[in-house]
Structure formats: structure tokens, C-alpha cells
Amino acid sequence: MVTELQRRTASRRKLHHLRTLTKTKSVKRGSIILNVLLHLCKLIVKLEEMQREYQNLMAIRNEYLILLKHMQIPKEVKVEKIGEVFVVKVTCNKGAGDKLVSILEAFDELGLNVLQARVSCTHFFAMEAIAVAQDKQSTDTKVVTQAVLKAIEKQGGNRGMLVT
DSSP states (O other): OHHHHHHHHHHHHHHHHHHHTTTTTOOOOOOOOOOHHHHHHHHEEEEHHHHHHHHHHHHHHHHHHHHHHHHOOOOOEEEEEEEEEEEEEEEEEOOOOOOOHHHHHHHHHEEEEEEEEEEOOSSSEEEEEEEEEEOOOOOOOOHHHHHHHHHHHHHHOOOEEEEO
16 A cells, blocks of 8 residues: 555656646646657757758868868968068968978078067968067068068978069
């Protein structure tokens, strides 16, 4: 008799949990079970929809990465002189070799001290540097541009060059 009572209370407790999970107002056992089954089917459909959307997004991401890998970035070197400070902006394909070291060596050969530099090599090589002449001599922007281009070409060849 005691075990029967315990079984009934456990069953009622479980049904109550199912009612709260599915937010159903029904008190009949059969209706609660049907509502739970309907709720589970809806969840399965939502899960499948989310999986399809995730697969579509991953396919788009993979296509984007493939396009980025095959995209050819033209070499671009911009040198601006503001007072005694040179602002050098470089973009080119990543390629093989150590472009940063070559560019810094070119700055050293010209007698330029780099005050600040920002470099990114995620999908292509990009650098923005602020440099000052060591001996306050008047170095021309064209000389700096040519030295940087020569440093880049030394590392990766000269495919598609843009100088401004």
C-alpha cells in the first residue's frame, strides 16, 4: 500500500514537471503526454533548422576564405611627410619571406628610426609606420617609397604594383 502511494506521488510529480516544461494547462494525463510529444517534435524541427543554417553559414565562410586566399592584392606603398615625420603605409600579398624585416632594414639603410608601427598579416600583409630621420637630413618621400618597394620585391617578386 505504501509503495503504491509512493509510485502515484512520483508519477504526479513527474507529470507536474512535464506540465511546467511544456507550459500546458491541461491536467489530464493523456493530454499532458500528447503536449510533451508535440513539444519534442517542435524542438526537433527547430534543431534541424538550426543545423541547416549552421551548415549554410559554414559553407559561405569556407567560400569566403577560399576567395581571400586566391585574391591578389596589388602592392601599395604610400609615403607622406608631415614635418620631419614620415608616415609609411604598405599593403601587399602575404607570400613567402619576411617582408617586415626587409622593410625595417630599408628604413635603417635610409637612416630612419621607427617610432611606431602597426602590422597585420591575417589575409595580406599590411603595415603602417611612423618614422623619423636619425640625423634630421631631408630625405625625400620618393626615396623612401623606392626603398620600401625594393624591400618588398626582394621578398616576393613584383606582381601588380601600385605606388602613390
